[in-house]
Amino acid sequence: GENVEQHPSTLSVQEGDSAVIKCTYSDSASNYFPWYKQELGKGPQLIIDIRSNVGEKKDQRIAVTLNKTAKHFSLHITETQPEDSAVYFCAAMNTGFQKLVFGTGTRLLVSP
């Protein structure tokens, strides 16, 4: 089955810096890759997603890149703000099976 690895497990940056989180997946049949932000005591909230037919997607300060050959995808956050502090999860899914497989999460801390 699918296995998703995520690095780093913690990331501390200064406000205004960029943050990059990386994930690798094992199943070449996976074709949908969402990123979720989870704040303490809340459920995961989708922040951006990408499909396997696209190499890059951007939404304001957030971008995701996908390398299908190497089976990795990354989240890039620019101009970080303290409110970006949270746990971020990557996930992979074969849309034929509707089962999201999550990474282990990255705790992002943005210091003012």
Next chain:
Amino acid sequence: DTGVSQDPRHKITKRGQNVTFRCDPISEHNRLYWYRQTLGQGPEFLTYFQNEAQLEKSRLLSDRFSAERPKGSFSTLEIQRTEQGDSAMYLCASNPWREGSDTQYFGPGTRLTVL
């Protein structure tokens, strides 16, 4: 637009008791999913429904767990004879089942503590 709601938000129970959680998906979302999240880990898939049909079950869903979605709207997840290892956050998500729409929208979760 009302999001996915879950009830209760917190549940404390003693080992051996049965518990039931409820999930109300976003209106007109045909697909409904259950995940379990333990501390410091990502959510793990348990099961999913398309309307009232349960289409996929994880091996994590032992015979003590049962999920239903009788009318294709809300869903319940029951755990019988709870064990301390069942302590976790139980998350529900829903999806509208439209072409090109694979986003799963998560609720706030039910945190279960088994003493």
